[in-house]
Amino acid sequence: MHAVIIGSGLVGAASALALHQVGIQSTLYDQVDLVQAAIKSGGVGAAVDFGDSGGSVLLASNALRVLKTLGLLDLVLASSFPSEYTTWFKINGTAKIALDAVNVMKSGGETDPALMAPVQILRSRLHNILMQACQKAGIRCYTGKKLVSITEIEIGVVAQFADGSTATGDFLIGADGIHSAVRRQLFGDSCKAVFTGAIGHIGVVRTKENNITLTETCAFYLEREKKQTAWTFKVSEELAAVQVMTFDEPQPAEGEEYRPYSNLPKESTRLADLMASWGVPKHVEEMMRKSFRISPAAIYDLPNLPSYNKGRVVLLGDSAHGMVPNAGLGLLTGLEDVGVLLELFRRFPDQKDLSKVLELYSKIRVPKGHEASQKSRDMAKQYYTGSSNMGHFLLRVGIFLFNHNWIKFGEVYDCPAEVAAAVAAL
Incomplete structure (x- = not known):
């Protein structure tokens, strides 16, 4: 079998590697146009999705399990x-x-x-690891491929791109993110992601070079009543990421998220001054002021979809369950998608079972996707609403209960076990 994968981000690349493990060939197609990005840069180094953009991502146990299955755990660690x-x-x-x-x-x-132990890793570094593994496996990636239509035929599915080219496969994976063109093709514009009004400004800083000491590996600084939030993440002994949320800026153009600011001195000063006016610790302010890259990320939320599959097309990652970013839930849920799809193809490798695989994938993952999205929404609400003193007190009580095992924060998601249970229930 051959799969057409729309989107070559973290989940798209991981999907290609997973299919490779079970002998399914795939090709990645991404709308990012590297030539146009270079032209627009005017000679300045262009940072796009295939380069150094974004900040850090948190990989907890469930995500690390999938990366281990893909043979990438040692590299990631x-x-x-x-x-x-x-x-x-x-x-x-x-x-x-x-x-x-x-x-x-x-x-x-x-x-x-x-x-x-969860780990922090630069998003760009994780993407490089995945794409290099794809290259090593002989998985090709084509850029400048903006999807305009999907057509199912008797023997497969055809993707039509804006440049007039097409791609045909036995099935198609939509891993093209929160603004998924694949999702719109399946379910219409009514399933578009909704802008929450928040923009995260993500900086990356060389802490050692700038004499910034970071004792916390993952820290949140909150003033709920004023909707003031800053985060810091230690990525290595030399690098860290910092993020600040704003709620009064215009919505960026679709697809412009994570494109680093071109006027870095202006933006780093503006954001650092804003954080200083909030009274954040000096080292947090300095992290933003000394950042060598700052990327804006508009925060969207996707209404729950009833299905992640239609015919020969299936949705993974933010295409299926784009959610307000919190505790790495978005990427973690996307990698769980990859793990489940891989285990299903291990059990049903024959082409005649393709529809069973895609339908079972949706049946298994929709409830989990809805659960993760709601959990993320609830966490965001806890950060931005209510009394600061009462909110902090309730958070302290909750963390105490988690730390002493009186209640569980969550369960480890075992992809093979989840698939085995679903198959047994058939």
Whole structure:
């Protein structure tokens, strides 16, 4: 079989590698146009989705399990930094609350010591690892391919692109993100993602070079009543990421998310000054002020879809369940999608079982996608609404309960076990 994969981001590339493991060939197609990006840059280094853009991503146990299955765990661990604790502060750095992330993973059912500590890794570095693995596996990627239509034929599915070219496969995977063209082809414009009004400005800074000491690997600074939020993430002994949320800026053009600001001095000063006016700790302010790259990320939320599959087409990642980013839930859920699809094809490798695989995938993943999206929405609401003092107190109580195993933060998601249970229920 051959798969057409629309979108060559993290989930798209991981999907191609997963299919390669079970002998299914695939080709990646992405609308990003590297030539146009270079022209628009006017001679300045252009950073697009295939380059250094975005900040860090958190990979917890469920995501690491899938990467281990793909044979990439060692590379990822060597390129990341363990994040054994997640911490919350009031906006000025007082009233620390710490979640023991390792204990949470253990209580949730993780038994592999190598997977118990979540890790922080630059999004661009993780993407490079995945794309280099695709290249090594002989998986081709074509850029400048903007999808305009999908047509099912008797023997497969045809993708039509804006440049007049086509791609034909036995099935098609939509992994083209929150503004998925594949999703719109399947379900219409009524399933478009909704802009939440928030924009995250993500900076990456060389901490060692700028004499910035970062003691927390993952920290949140909150002033709920004023909707003031800043985050810091330690990626290595030399690098870290910082993010600040704003709610009063215009919605960026679709597809422009994560494109680094071209006027870095202006934006770094503006955002650092804003953070300073909030009273964030000095090192957090300096992280934004000294960032060598800042990327804006408009925050969208996707209404729950009733299905992730239609005919020979299936949705993975943000195409299926784009959610307000929180605790790495978006990428984690997307990699779970990849793991489930891989296990289904392991069990049903014959082409005659293709429809069964895609339908079962949707049946297994829709409830989980809805659950993760709602959890993410609830977390965002907790950060941006209510009394600061009461909200921080309730957060402290909740983290205490998690740390002492009185309630569980979550369960480890075992893709083979989930698929086995679904198959047994047939």
